[in-house]
Amino acid sequence: xxxxxxxxxxxxxxxxxxxxxxxxxxxxxxxxxxxxxxxxxxxxxxxxxxxxxxxxxxxxxxxxxxxxxxxxxxxxxxxxxxxxxxxxxxxxxxxxxxxxxxxxxxxxxxxxxxxxxxxxxxxxxxxxxxxxxxxxxxxxxxxxxxxxxxxxxxxxxxxxxxxxxxxxxxxxxxxxxxxxxxxxxxxxxxxxxxxxxxxxxxxxxxxxxxxxxxxxxxxxxxxxxxxxxxxxxxxxxxxxxxxxxxxxxxxxxxxxxxxxxxxxxxxxxxxxxxxxxxxxxxxxxxxxxxxxxxxxxxxxxxxxxxxxxxxxxxx
Amino acid sequence: xxxxxxxxxxxxxxxxxxxxxxxxxxxxxxxxxxxxxxxxxxxxxxxxxxxxxxxxxxxxxxxxxxxxxxxxxxxxxxxxxxxxxxxxxxxxxxxxxxxxxxxxxxxxxxxxxxxxxxxxxxxxxxxxxxxxxxxxxxxxxxxxxxxxxxxxxxxxx
Numbered sequence: 001x002x003x004x005x006x007x008x009x010x011x012x013x014x015x016x017x018x019x020x021x022x023x024x025x026x027x028x029x030x031x032x033x034x035x036x037x038x039x040x041x042x043x044x045x046x047x048x049x050x051x052x053x054x055x056x057x058x059x060x061x062x063x064x065x066x067x068x069x070x071x072x073x074x075x076x077x078x079x080x081x082x083x084x085x086x087x088x089x090x091x092x093x094x095x096x097x098x099x100x101x102x103x104x105x106x107x108x109x110x111x112x113x114x115x116x117x118x119x120x121x122x123x124x125x126x127x128x129x130x131x132x133x134x135x136x137x138x139x140x141x142x143x144x145x146x147x148x149x150x151x152x153x154x155x156x157x158x159x160x161x162x163x164x165x166x167x168x169x170x171x172x173x174x175x176x177x178x179x180x181x182x183x184x185x186x187x188x189x190x191x192x193x194x195x196x197x198x199x200x201x202x203x204x205x206x207x208x209x210x211x212x213x214x215x216x217x218x219x220x221x222x223x224x225x226x227x228x229x230x231x232x233x234x235x236x237x238x239x240x241x242x243x244x245x246x247x248x249x250x251x252x253x254x255x256x257x258x259x260x261x262x263x264x265x266x267x268x269x270x271x272x273x274x275x276x277x278x279x280x281x282x283x284x285x286x287x288x289x290x291x292x293x294x295x296x297x298x299x300x301x302x303x304x305x306x307x308x309x310x311x312x313x314x315x
Numbered sequence: 316x317x318x319x320x321x322x323x324x325x326x327x328x329x330x331x332x333x334x335x336x337x338x339x340x341x342x343x344x345x346x347x348x349x350x351x352x353x354x355x356x357x358x359x360x361x362x363x364x365x366x367x368x369x370x371x372x373x374x375x376x377x378x379x380x381x382x383x384x385x386x387x388x389x390x391x392x393x394x395x396x397x398x399x400x401x402x403x404x405x406x407x408x409x410x411x412x413x414x415x416x417x418x419x420x421x422x423x424x425x426x427x428x429x430x431x432x433x434x435x436x437x438x439x440x441x442x443x444x445x446x447x448x449x450x451x452x453x454x455x456x457x458x459x460x461x462x463x464x465x466x467x468x469x470x471x472x
Contacts, residue, residue: 043394046393046394046395047394047395047398049395050399053398053402057424058420059416060416064416067415068405068412068416072323072324072345075340076337076340076341077337077341119341119342125402126405127402127416128401128405129398129401130397130398130401131350134343138343138344138346184317185317188318188321188348189348191321192348192349193348193352195322196347196348196349196350196353197349197353199353200353200354201354202354202355203353207444208354210440210443211355211357214440215356215358215440216358216389216390217356217358217388217400218389220392224454227443227446227447230443276397279394
């Protein structure tokens, strides 16, 4: 009995070790880095037009920035270390750092610094945020601890060193562990998004999509004609909840993963086009790379990139 | 931590939170992931009138009327304009935030302003059942408009 228990424990330990430290995930991390930092770069370029809301004339003064948080959610450390007068300059520097990270010319300390600035802007004016700012910044945080610059990066083009993965090195252990955290974080986000919707009477009733799609503050299209197809709203509302709540189950399962990811791309593209939330949709779609098989991703990248750029993806 | 903090105000969140609140709140894991939930919002915007009075309460110049955001129906979908839409919702849902942040900001932008007359306009979208039942009625007639939290605030001196 004791031997069986010992054997099971050993198997479990090996399984966890394999899950956490089994492989380097360089391909997925590299492409994800390019996508997420690229989208954040795009969002930040637009946000430069709102930079007055982070300066001395902002609706929320710098001295009261933490007052908008309830005690429960108030940050402990103030990350906007710059004076309000320098908000524009710091934001431009942030855009430059995002550009460097997108092309893979950053490193862990620099990426953590980039995240500090990103989170600092979130703290400085919490009222003016998009969901994409919050989710994108959180993913930037996790990514900063990984070896995400080893694939699809200019660094690969410059460096002649071969990329190796050694699970005994703490640097590689940290990288693979944060890769898993990225996946778990995405599962958590989807699940809670679905659970939160179940608290609402219109989601439960099957008419929430109606309120969203005919609200001119949400959509730029006149979709009132859809009232003649009410079944669309009922099905759409329930499919949304099922997709979100069961995302982690279906994506964890290798057989159902492709179906759910394809559904997710369609779902987010629809949100992006109909609700004008393309930045949010791109952030969410980019995370799907984390679940694509390494071999598939490598083949795809080899086909997509022209020959003279193949060095970007040589490991 | 990331799993519990999605529902941080739950018992488990409060109980375990003491060990990692500092990290979770700083990193941003403490977010509640509620997009369009619990229920999608209706059409809303702020309507405000700025008054300029002397010390006896007599108007010194004509009052100014504004909407925030300027395109009250949100017809401009540029990202930079849309951020103001989000900011309006964040501020307007809590009357304390209106008094603490919105009024001083408006007063600062309008030197000489003494009072801000505030109202949150809510255009309630009719339910799908109502729209289907009253097919012959124009949609615009089914939208109901309410003014929430009307108040007059003095500008800080």
